[in-house]
Amino acid sequence: MRVDSLEGVVVASTSAESAEGAAREIAAAISGQLATTGDRPEEALVGLVCFVCASYDTAAFASEIHSLLPGTPIFGCTTAGELTLSGWASHSIVAIGFLRSNFTLEAQMMEDLSHFGVEEGRASIADARAALAARIPEGETDRCFGLLLIDGMCRREEAVISALYSALDDIPVVGGSAGDSMTFEKTWMIRDSAIYRDAALLLLFHTDIPFTTFKCDYFEPTSLKMVVTDADTELRVVRELNAEPAAQEYAHQVGLVESSLDASSFASHPVLVGVGGQYYARSIQKVNADGSLSFFCAIDEGLVLTVAKSLDPYESTLATFERMESELGAVSLYIGFDCVLRRLGAERNQIAHRLSELYRQHRVVGFNTYGEQYRSMHVNQTFTGVAFGYRSDDQKQPA
Known part of the structure; x- marks a missing residue:
């Protein structure tokens, strides 16, 4: 069980055998971290985002975590591998809780992607953007970003990205297509206690923490x-x-x-x-x-x-981390969406341990995907995500 507290977020991961056991460990870890503030999770968090290995019973996990953290919005998807604060993992779940003191969140669920229309999708996404804008200081859309989680078997990523790009204007979006551990049969999205196929989740955030989005390939x-x-x-x-x-x-x-x-x-x-x-x-x-x-x-x-x-995967990834640090200064956390083929390639070339250690050193959490979203593009064999720095009034530095 791995537990960490970082700038604006709480993070926990587990490799418990059962879905119910994993939910209990995640809930206990998140609640334990928040106990120092005296807040309950539903008071302290705008949302908990969970990346769940497809080997778990996803429905059982969603039901259990929702019952253990009542009132806390739950989001997530299944994976083709996990990125925890200990590096690459398998048969695990990683959860990221976003603190209300630093984040405002507007979530938009898109179902029935098989019949997704770009114009209709654009309108619903514009509504979500307007709802977020109404809850934040005027003129602060430059402090907003989006995370997109989408069914990895829907084959509709390009249509959804097209709608996002035209509706969100200058708000950058990164994300990943859900996986199912390389079986290519069913991937699942999680919203509170329910699971969905043929669906996508757009999470629009405003934050007072410095951030930047990134893309890395080799x-x-x-x-x-x-x-x-x-x-x-x-x-x-x-x-x-x-x-x-x-x-x-x-x-x-x-x-x-x-x-x-x-x-x-x-x-x-x-x-x-x-x-x-x-x-x-x-x-x-x-x-x-x-x-x-x-x-x-x-x-x-x-x-x-x-x-x-x-090119050299290790050096290309290291250069990306160095570029993020040159833009933000010290980086508190990376939320990453890493193509499963990058992981398979690292394993084939016997550099998986080195890359996993590099991710651990730079505090990357996220999952291995069936495709990555970066702004207006749906891409493959790419590592995308968002890097968070530290607020100027906060002198904490990574250990």
Whole structure:
């Protein structure tokens, strides 16, 4: 059981065997940290965000944590791995409680994403933004940010991000697509005592704590190109690349044997899409029986995919942390959304322990995702999130 108190938040994690036991440990840890202030959780917290390993009974956890912390808004999702203050974890739950003294929260639940309309979504998100603005000092939207948690199997991330981007104006959003421990069957969203599929949660925050959002990847484009010549855009399935069977052509371009393609191969050899002079990863989920490829992100016929060259993952991630510290000074906490393929790639290249230790040293909490949200983009094989500094009137520094 790991418990920590940081600037503006309380954090707890557990690897208890059962969902009910995990809920009891999380509730006790959060309540214990708040006991020093004399406040009950429902008085002290604007919300508790829980990232739950899919190996737990998610419904049982949601029901139990809600009953143990009555009156505290509960949010969360299932994961493909967890980021705790002790580093990367599995079969665990990490919970982040946001203190009312430092945060204002407006939550927006979006259901039935299979029939999500951008215009309708934009209107509901604009309503949430207006509701938050009415509760904070005028002109302080620059102190606002959003966290987006979304069903990792819905294939609607791009539509939701489009609605967010147009409705929130200058409020930055980061987040992740929920996971189910690489089974690719069902992912779950949590809202209070209930769980949902085909849904998303937008958490809009205002805070008096300095923060900045970030994006980190470790690839650069090569001269090798592949054109999507046959695809099912709704299912994100590519049947042909360069007018050849997709898996065969991908393996040829990246120098692998088609029969050896697996999740680790895709983690080590992503493809990129150029947008506005920047390159973003479009990761492959799996090879299908017919030789087609399923992707984690939207794919269209005619799209040009660029084969990527890997940089050093450790050095790229360290450079991101150093950049955040140059902007904020000391960083209290990172809330991170880290693609599961980054973790698989680290394991394949035998640097998982080093990266996990780097995350531990920099106090990263969050989860491994099936896709990452960064401002107006849905991306893959990327580490996104928000970094929190310290208030100028607070001289606390990390231990």
